[in-house]
Amino acid sequence: MPRRPDSQNWRLVGAAHARERQTYEQVLKIADSVDAILFTGPLQYDLARESGELTVPATYVPVSGASLYSGIIRGLMAGTLDPSRVSIDSIGADEVEAAYADIKVSNQLVHTIEYLGAESVEKFIDFHRGLYESGATSAALTTVKSVAQRLVAAKVPVFRLVPPSNSIRDALNTAALLGAGSILGDSQIVMVVVQVSPAFRPLGNGPQNYRQMELILSLHRLLLSEVADLGVTLLQRDADTFVITATRGSLAQLISRLRADTFVDRMRAETGMVVDIGVGIGETPQAAEEHAYTALERSREGDAAKVYLVRPDGSNVALSGPSDGQVSSEPPLGSSKAEETLRRIIEVLQPQPGEPIVVDAEAVAEGLTVTPRSARRVLASLVDAGLAWQMPAVQSSRSGRPRQQFRLIV
Template sequence: MGPHDLVERVMLMGHGPTPVPSRLVAAAYRDEQEAADKVVRLGSGVDVCLFASPVPYDFARKAGVLTMPATYVPLNGAALQGALLRASLDERFDPGRVSIDVLGRAEVEEAYAEIGLGTEQVHLREESAGPGTLAAFHERLWRRGATTVAMTCVHATAERMEMAGVPTIRVRPTGAAIRSSLQTAALLGAHHRLEESQLVVVLVDVPTLRETPRRVTPRYWRDELKLALHRVLLQEAHRMSASVWPLDDHSYLVTATRGSVTSSTEGFRTPPFVERVREELGLAIEVGIGMGRTAHEAENHARAALARSQSSQRTQGFALDRDGRALVPAPRTPPRSQPQAKPKGLEILARLADKLGDQEQPLIVDAENAGRMLGVTPRTARRLLRTLVEEGLAWPLPPNRTPQPGRPRQLYRLIVEKLGPSKAS
């Protein structure tokens, strides 16, 4: 990714006598500030980005669009010395009285020391900036007579100064630096691919489905819940190109790759499946993610991560890498949450939950019982229960088949978990 002439040079070098073992995609720009847009356009079509200099790399990094490994061709050392050599061969220029942008002071002083020149009259601007700002820096010094030539690492800045009549020498990367950067980029891309294809095991545990001596749920209700949960997990796993298997009555095992899990968890910042299961089914689930060199090792790490999340009650640290260490992503500023409208069915759900009182088993009602508790007719209660279903606050259970004629009795499971911990307990 760079100006047209340099991109062409890199492409030809990549397919030369000793080609780099990779597929090169050309992304040329006119202005270094277009680098971020070029990265977005390439998207997931590349494994690594190689920039022509530190400048477009900085623009892309600051824009936050680098979702893949990236590197750049260095312009210090031999590249800067080459520019100084071209300046010394032109009798109009004095290599000791120049202005240089982008490069650091230590890099410039080292290059000058190696050729025996001082830097007392060398003017530097180390910070990256737009081409107009850098061009103004060089032009101001030249018009004051403080410099004899401007040396720039930015293609668009060089074009502006040449149009303004300012003597300009471009700091261009050497062939050796390009070849070395291509090899580095190929290694970064290969490592990234290996890391993205690493096996990941996700364990999903459903506390509500665990049988206890004090809580024995009806068989049909458990089966209905397991089918609904399995359907949601399959839909989410399909988006991750993953597979789902039930382990026992209250847990599931999901196998995927690190790349697919990373994208669905925002870089291991949020556990997968949790939000959708809570929104659609009103269930709280626990998740542990493990990686490993073998499937057995990955599953063991997933179980250890699940135990950690259950004991600490934290969403952070729900994943362990292949060495068994917690994957704690870099902190980020949480987005400002917008106030959500309170569903109108919550009041109805709270009234029904208060009437039914504390029970170990799930709260199940029909239209007649709900009508008596709410003081309305069965027809109105049936409509209110349908409202709860539409808002995700109740499930319609399979109707009881009886030999008596007439409409079969329709039961609804109230999802009191959506009222909050104090109401659901």
């Protein structure tokens, strides 16, 4: 699913397959012609990763409780589904409970089983079939096409759960960000969670809730004004939470805009409301979001004037409050290793004394005898440690992606 950074247009490349186990074969056919891959669900993503290396950034359309509504409506219209007596796979019990609370239906006799990996599929079939044949359920709700097909063959009423359009749209935006980041030589994802502090949320209903809604709208407007020009995605996750999705190329600007001493103080001054911020980096959107929420909790536990960032390896660092916007004086974990890597690169390249040292992934890969992909990771770690900074991409005279250069800081 290519999308160039200077274009708002996407070119979608389809890769249909009859059986789920053919997923990786289709990936190999299109990998050289796309900048990112969007799988239709976590199963396809896991099957592809188990079969071999994914050579381009990839993500998948997430499974959530929002897909339940259309499945239940289709079952009711068919006249074969009692929503209070069903079996549901892939969706967590908490999300199912929230969805049933929305439609005012009891979920006491609703059975759920979570997706824990590709091996879960066989368990799904036995789970649904056993419950239906014992009379415990009226129908099965599944997210997996092959499960639905086998249940139909076993004469179990089944309805396929499909993600709603907004989930697909969000996943497309994330895939586009991954693709754009890959073009620039930077495929890691950054998630920033901005959430109203628990002490500033209203208790119960009443006029105070209307005031809270006004404050949330103010927060939304303020966030939009800060990030509108960065090419990131801003979504309201729930009543008190906003999530910003970006590539690592936007990290420095995002941190600069959302520093505790500027954005947080401005929010408090304009609305009297305090927000907490967590920043996460990961190889996938799911990992980045998990790290962002971990950073959010760390920010709440630590100094209120600081925003925390959690890296792909799980290490965290406090982003300082002072206006320099730099990382706190405590050295990041692994910085000594980064310094050793920098020394090795300089020894191999032997730059001219006094001249700026500018490298790209190809030069580092050749010098350290590693793959270009490993070289990009090495350069990313140097950027994290403050030992390099990313220069604007250079369009090569040859066709292909722009060349990403880095200035080494000695």
